[in-house]
Amino acid sequence: MANRAASDRPPIVALIGNPNTGKSSLFNALCGGQARVGNYPGVTVEHKTGRMLVANSAFKSIELVDLPGTYSLSARSADEAVSVEVLCGEMPSVARPDAVIVILDATNLERNLYLLSQVLELQIPTLVALNMWDRLEKEGMRLDAEKLSDSLGVRVVCTSASKRIGIAELQSALLELLDRGPGADSQGILERSALASATFPEAFRNSVDELEAWFVSQGCPLQRFQIERLLIDDSQAHSHRVIPKRIASAVADRIGQTREHLASNGVSIPLFETRARYGWIKQRVAGVVERQAREQRVSTSDRIDRWLTHRWFGLLFFIGLMFFIFQSITGIASWPMDGIGFASQWLGQQVESMMGPGPLRSLLVDGIIAGVGAVLVFLPQIAILFFFIAVLEDCGYMSRAAFMMDKFMSALGMSGKSFLPLMSSFACAIPGIMATRTIENRRDRMVTLLIAPLMSCSARWPVYVLMVSAFVPKQAVLGGWVSVQGAVLFAMMCLGALVAIPVAWLLKRFVFPGEPSTFIMELSSYKWPSFRVVAMRVWERVLSFIARAGTLIFVTSVLVWAAAYFPGDHSLLDQTTAKLETEQASPNADPAKIQAWTSQVNQLKSDLIAKSFLGVAGQWIEPIVRPLGWDGKIGVAVLASFPAREVIVATLGTIYSLGGAQDETSDGLAENLRSATWPDGRPVYTLATACSIMVFFALCAQCVSTLVTIRRETNSWRWPIFSFVYMTTLAYLGAWIVYNLMSAWLVP
Amino acid sequence: MALPHPPQAVPVEYLAPQAEGVVVDLCGEEKNLHRLEELGIRCGCKIRMLSPGETCLLAIEGKKMCLRLGSTAEIFVQPLTP
Numbered sequence: 104m105a106n107r108a109a110s111d112r113p114p115i116v117a118l119i120g121n122p123n124t125g126k127s128s129l130f131n132a133l134c135g136g137q138a139r140v141g142n143y144p145g146v147t148v149e150h151k152t153g154r155m156l157v158a159n160s161a162f163k164s165i166e167l168v169d170l171p172g173t174y175s176l177s178a179r180s181a182d183e184a185v186s187v188e189v190l191c192g193e194m195p196s197v198a199r200p201d202a203v204i205v206i207l208d209a210t211n212l213e214r215n216l217y218l219l220s221q222v223l224e225l226q227i228p229t230l231v232a233l234n235m236w237d238r239l240e241k242e243g244m245r246l247d248a249e250k251l252s253d254s255l256g257v258r259v260v261c262t263s264a265s266k267r268i269g270i271a272e273l274q275s276a277l278l279e280l281l282d283r284g285p286g287a288d289s290q291g292i293l294e295r296s297a298l299a300s301a302t303f304p305e306a307f308r309n310s311v312d313e314l315e316a317w318f319v320s321q322g323c324p325l326q327r328f329q330i331e332r333l334l335i336d337d338s339q340a341h342s343h344r345v346i347p348k349r350i351a352s353a354v355a356d357r358i359g360q361t362r363e364h365l366a367s368n369g370v371s372i373p374l375f376e377t378r379a380r381y382g383w384i385k386q387r388v389a390g391v392v393e394r395q396a397r398e399q400r401v402s403t404s405d406r407i408d409r410w411l412t413h414r415w416f417g418l419l420f421f422i423g424l425m426f427f428i429f430q431s432i433t434g435i436a437s438w439p440m441d442g443i444g445f446a447s448q449w450l451g452q453q454v455e456s457m458m459g460p461g462p463l464r465s466l467l468v469d470g471i472i473a474g475v476g477a478v479l480v481f482l483p484q485i486a487i488l489f490f491f492i493a494v495l496e497d498c499g500y501m502s503r504a505a506f507m508m509d510k511f512m513s514a515l516g517m518s519g520k521s522f523l524p525l526m527s528s529f530a531c532a533i534p535g536i537m538a539t540r541t542i543e544n545r546r547d548r549m550v551t552l553l554i555a556p557l558m559s560c561s562a563r564w565p566v567y568v569l570m571v572s573a574f575v576p577k578q579a580v581l582g583g584w585v586s587v588q589g590a591v592l593f594a595m596m597c598l599g600a601l602v603a604i605p606v607a608w609l610l611k612r613f614v615f616p617g618e619p620s621t622f623i624m625e626l627s628s629y630k631w632p633s634f635r636v637v638a639m640r641v642w643e644r645v646l647s648f649i650a651r652a653g654t655l656i657f658v659t660s661v662l663v664w665a666a667a668y669f670p671g672d673h674s675l676l677d678q679t680t681a682k683l684e685t686e687q688a689s690p691n692a693d694p695a696k697i698q699a700w701t702s703q704v705n706q707l708k709s710d711l712i713a714k715s716f717l718g719v720a721g722q723w724i725e726p727i728v729r730p731l732g733w734d735g736k737i738g739v740a741v742l743a744s745f746p747a748r749e750v751i752v753a754t755l756g757t758i759y760s761l762g763g764a765q766d767e768t769s770d771g772l773a774e775n776l777r778s779a780t781w782p783d784g785r786p787v788y789t790l791a792t793a794c795s796i797m798v799f800f801a802l803c804a805q806c807v808s809t810l811v812t813i814r815r816e817t818n819s820w821r822w823p824i825f826s827f828v829y830m831t832t833l834a835y836l837g838a839w840i841v842y843n844l845m846s847a848w849l850v851p
Numbered sequence: 852m853a854l855p856h857p858p859q860a861v862p863v864e865y866l867a868p869q870a871e872g873v874v875v876d877l878c879g880e881e882k883n884l885h886r887l888e889e890l891g892i893r894c895g896c897k898i899r900m901l902s903p904g905e906t907c908l909l910a911i912e913g914k915k916m917c918l919r920l921g922s923t924a925e926i927f928v929q930p931l932t933p
Contacts, residue, residue: 123914174889174890177885179886210913211912211913211914213891213912214891214912214914217891337882371881372881373881373882374881374885374888376885377885377888377889377893378888381893401869404915405901405910408901408902408915409901409902412908413902414904505917506906506908506917509906509917510904510905510906513906518919519906519919618921618923619921621921621924622906622918622919623887623916623917623918624916625915625916626915626916
């Protein structure tokens with residue numbers, strides 16, 4: 104505790120456990136509403152850190168770190184490596200935890216004790232939370248927790264996190280553990296002779312002793328556990344942080360020689376470890392667990408799985424569920440969207456009524472309110488999408504979907520493990536790309552990471568919804584059950600995933616060739632989704648969307664406004680606008696004058712924007728985008744949206760607000776787009792143009808944050824550049840094909 | 852030559868839906884076997900087949916696990932007669 108006292112920081116307590124042991128519920132129960140999601144510097148896997156407030160103690164609070172669920176500390180994937188690095192104190196900027204809470208599933212004790220046997224080797228004060236205590240009886244089991252505690256040599260607290268049972272006892276046991284400090288007699292640290300590693304073959308232990316001395320002689324002292332892992336583990340997923348580059352080659356030689364020596368002494372690496380640890384576990388649980396002999400019975404979960412994981416019905420259910428979700432989103436979101444749109448217009452009108460025409464008013468109304476408001480109007484749709492995704496994740500359905508998808512993905516040389524990151528990418532590609540860290544096979548991980556940005560993330564929604572609501576007929580088919588707009592929206596959401604199939608096949612065939620990987624995944628139990636968990640996830644994403652609108656989109660809106668406003672003499676426009684507004688406010692307004700001045704204002708706005716920086720850029724870009732059916736304004740808006748794709752809506756909002764297309768009957772941006780014309784009077788936007796824009800956005804890599812995330816995850820600029828080039832090429836070709844096909848054949 | 856596993860043992864994918872068996876042998880690449888054992892799939896554990904196929908769904912000591920090992924590993928089980 105000396106280090107902690109010196110730095111005056113709160114104690115750090117890590118939570119670790121197998122997947123599906125209720126770890127997140129326990130974490131939430133311990134830190135209440137104080138949880139937050141954060142990134143450790145240098146790595147991008149999301150961790151939850153939370154603060155547990157403490158009364159009547161030397162500490163005011165405790166920092167809880169929720170580590171990714173893992174079955175062992177033998178790190179095979181990047182997320183498992185993070186758990187090892189945090190526990191070993193190898194993570195930069197994160198101090199070694201002062202204590203660890205290991206969460207065990209009481210109904211599957213032996214397997215869960217495997218991880219505990221490894222954590223105990225780290226010599227950190229350890230506390231065991233025996234979770235799902237309430238399910239023991241249902242499973243026909245009896246467990247003597249006191250006896251288990253004596254047998255293990257660490258304090259065991261029985262909990263049922265989902266029902267908030269045992270939380271106070273766990274908190275008090277944790278405080279007691281921290282108060283004692285890491286002295287030799289403290290609870291939760293076993294003598295070396297009591298650890299599972301004491302049962303490892305003598306030849307192995309001697310080799311570890313020798314290596315320990317060798318590492319000291321090389322000026323790189325390692326913990327005994329780290330040396331054991333270097334010898335046993337094949338993947339070496341985290342060794343790059345432990346071993347300095349200067350001795351990496353010498354270490355590899357030394358480890359190779361030691362393994363050969365051990366093999367010649369009959370030590371079978373790595374299998375001796377599991378056998379030794381399970382031997383240790385068998386001794387510890389002897390007389391602790393009793394299982395009643397029960398007849399095999401088919402549970403409700405089995406009956407549900409029989410249908411939901413059925414080869415054909417399961418697939419149909421999945422497709423039907425996705426279709427239902429997108430249909431529901433279009434239906435439910437319409438009224439709150441109208442509300443936000445109305446609020447945005449009202450705000451603009453209030454500003455106009457308070458300020459005379461001029462650059463400041465134009466900046467506020469045409470730049471900020473029109474730009475940011477045009478994006479915020481899609482907030483309800485995004486919240487509803489995240490609600491559905493959170494419900495599916497929390498109820499346990501997603502792992503079933505991954506199981507079904509494995510059959511399909513193995514044909515592409517990948518595995519069902521890629522499904523969950525890809526599904527997350529429908530919400531946002533960034534967490535999806537970070538979730539690829541759970542994929543053990545590097546080739547699979549790279550392919551998944553490179554196709555994840557093709558999934559239709561929520562930032563594409565504003566573009567789709569704008570185009571669909573403006574140009575796709577608002578009608579229902581199949582007896583009124585299926586909305587055409589919802590069906591088109593669903594098709595656009597599927598497009599990226601469909602294109603990802605040949606892209607994945609090509610990548611796997613030519614860029615990352617190799618044997619198909621194996622697939623092992625535990626399915627979580629079905630449960631009713633927790634309102635709190637779902638609400639938290641939706642709230643986090645909504646806040647993130649608002650933050651993006653308030654920062655990146657705000658700045659872009661201002662820049663686009665400036666590019667569309669300058670250079671140009673707006674004095675005549677301001678004078679005419681002032682006269683028009685005075686006339687409109689007059690009780691004896693003359694409709695003829697209003698009409699004449701409105702036309703003049705629109706003409707002046709149109710002339711000014713054509714001569715602005717943006718207008719000139721539009722003329723430059725028009726020849727490139729003309730084959731896609733776009734005019735210069737769309738071209739400029741698309742160009743401005745390369746940092747973040749949803750910016751196009753804000754940009755179009757600003758361009759058409761400044762460009763004078765609005766009139767008294769205008770009902771927003773959709774109406775402005777419908778009324779935009781080429782110089783010869785033809786409408787700019789047709790169904791073909793709208794589809795061309797949507798296809799471009801479905802396939803293009805317009806998100807700097809995603810590209811930066813790919814850079815961080817691959818530690819190279821090669822892959823973000825590769826993603827950008829292949830996706831932009833695909834987008835241009837796709838948009839060109841769709842526009843020309845629809846213009847020539849489908850839409851006369 | 853000694854048989855690698857008991858004569859009545861069958862690969863796990865041969866179990867019929869809802870049939871049970873006890874793991875009697877694990878064969879294949881050692882790193883994959885290490886992983887399977889860490890996950891609790893080891894000799895002596897009871898397995899119930901829920902959904903057979905190349906990617907199969909199993910109940911292992913009450914927990915559901917989906918599995919596709921391909922040619923990298925094989926789990927042999929002794930079927931339990933009902």
